Amino acid sequence: MKKRPNPRLYKVIFETRYKPDLSFYENYISAARQLTGYPDWETDRLRVILKNFKNHCSVAITFKSFSYTQDSENRSLEKNNMQNLLKSLPSALNISSFLRYGYRNKYIIPVNMPFHSLVSIFELKFHSQNDKMNNFLIGKVKDVGYSFDFEEKPFSYHLRIGPMKQNQMKSFLEFNKKYHLSAETEVADYEKILKSYPQIGIYADIDVYQESENLEASTALTFVNKAREKSKIIINNINDYILE
Amino acid sequence: MGTARTGNSINGSSHSSINDDFEKKADSSEYDQFKRSTASESTKEPTFFNEMGWSATGLEEELDEMDTIPVSQSFEPIALPQHNVEAQFIIRKHISDQLLDSLQKIQEHIGEPSAAIFARKIIELILDMRDRIPFDPFLDVAMALYDALAYKNLWVKYTADQYKVAYKILYRLINVKDIKDKNTDKAILELEELGFNVLPFEVSIDLDSET
Numbered sequence A: 001m002k003k004r005p006n007p008r009l010y011k012v013i014f015e016t017r018y019k020p021d022l023s024f025y026e027n028y029i030s031a032a033r034q035l036t037g038y039p040d041w042e043t044d045r046l047r048v049i050l051k052n053f054k055n056h057c058s059v060a061i062t063f064k065s066f067s068y069t070q071d072s073e074n075r076s077l078e079k080n081n082m083q084n085l086l087k088s089l090p091s092a093l094n095i096s097s098f099l100r101y102g103y104r105n106k107y108i109i110p111v112n113m114p115f116h117s118l119v120s121i122f123e124l125k126f127h128s129q130n131d132k133m134n135n136f137l138i139g140k141v142k143d144v145g146y147s148f149d150f151e152e153k154p155f156s157y158h159l160r161i162g163p164m165k166q167n168q169m170k171s172f173l174e175f176n177k178k179y180h181l182s183a184e185t186e187v188a189d190y191e192k193i194l195k196s197y198p199q200i201g202i203y204a205d206i207d208v209y210q211e212s213e214n215l216e217a218s219t220a221l222t223f224v225n226k227a228r229e230k231s232k233i234i235i236n237n238i239n240d241y242i243l244e
Numbered sequence B: 001m002g003t004a005r006t007g008n009s010i011n012g013s014s015h016s017s018i019n020d021d022f023e024k025k026a027d028s029s030e031y032d033q034f035k036r037s038t039a040s041e042s043t044k045e046p047t048f049f050n051e052m053g054w055s056a057t058g059l060e061e062e063l064d065e066m067d068t069i070p071v072s073q074s075f076e077p078i079a080l081p082q083h084n085v086e087a088q089f090i091i092r093k094h095i096s097d098q099l100l101d102s103l104q105k106i107q108e109h110i111g112e113p114s115a116a117i118f119a120r121k122i123i124e125l126i127l128d129m130r131d132r133i134p135f136d137p138f139l140d141v142a143m144a145l146y147d148a149l150a151y152k153n154l155w156v157k158y159t160a161d162q163y164k165v166a167y168k169i170l171y172r173l174i175n176v177k178d179i180k181d182k183n184t185d186k187a188i189l190e191l192e193e194l195g196f197n198v199l200p201f202e203v204s205i206d207l208d209s210e211t
Helices: A024-033 A075-092 A115-126 A131-136 A166-173 A186-196 A217-243 B012-023 B028-043 B059-065 B085-108 B115-132 B138-157 B160-174 B181-193
Strands: A008-017 A040-043 A048-052 A057-061 A065-070 A097-110 A146-152 A155-165 A200-216
Touching (some): A008 A075, A024 A057, A115 B085, A166 A186, A200 A217, B085 B115, B138 B181
Antiparallel strands (some): A008 A097, A040 A048, A057 A065, A146 A155, A155 A200
């Protein structure tokens, strides 16, 4: 049995949106204080950002949304932080219902082959092998990228996928330097992070979301747990399909 | 990942840009391999693939349009960089799954007009394989089968049992990552012993008359 490379998680973003309410400004600082594990913070009096440089994660609370972002592979950290966030923030901000949940994972599956080979595999597996299509794709295909939107009620999905070189990963993985690295060591740390990206890999951005006029606040954590599982299933199926 | 595409031009600038791209590769063995394949393409006699228009699409037309070609700037067809074993294996596996499927289906339709659909599919898949992974040793066996089927519609003469054993021979090799010459030779001989005419173009030489 051929051993396939493991997909690596590089970024997690969770965001939930709600109807703006003026009472937000009375509550947001006290709500932020309920969250532990974020030694650094900043505010412009309209929103508050809580930061943890060591774990490369942050929480942003604004008048119409709050979000959690993590630039690391640590799943158990993400699970704990999400649980704490969704347990305390909705009640602290007096939110009883949401308008939208979004849970996004960015992965790289490192591969041990030249870029042109990976492009060939993508071309073979994703393109229609119709002669008419080959007529307008003149010459040799040098690079590809695919974007899919699909739906499985109650969830909807955006999926972006493609072969990627190390020098492109920076702009697609979007490591949050401002909130996830300390200013004193930012340059050196960021350099190290960029160098740690694989030379060639399959990039997959899986965005699971749910929209409705009235999403009960108590369903947020269930959504996150299900979305996480869906995301894992999708990335494993991608890995199986492309590299089999 | 991206959307930019460039054509496979035969002019010097395109060629050098591919070389530049490979210069940047950290893996020098891969680069050497590419250099070797480019060099060999430029000097060797026309190959089967060249004759099939595989590596020099439009070369003849462009040459016709040129008045003179300075010797020092002679054209070199752009060699397709060789895939590594891993990628070759994935591509082979993907095409072969469909090939095996068609080899199975043709057995059920032998003697019926519908068999032609699967015969055509087999032939097309082998040609696709030839275009995509021309350096894969598995292709030697696949092309032997191609010759046995495509020449003068010989596919129509083979029995379901022959296709069944051909399926087994190919199936055995498909999952071997590093196929050796002895494996391909053995498989081709087995196809021949099975009754597949793997050398339909052979010329019989009367040795007695020469002596």
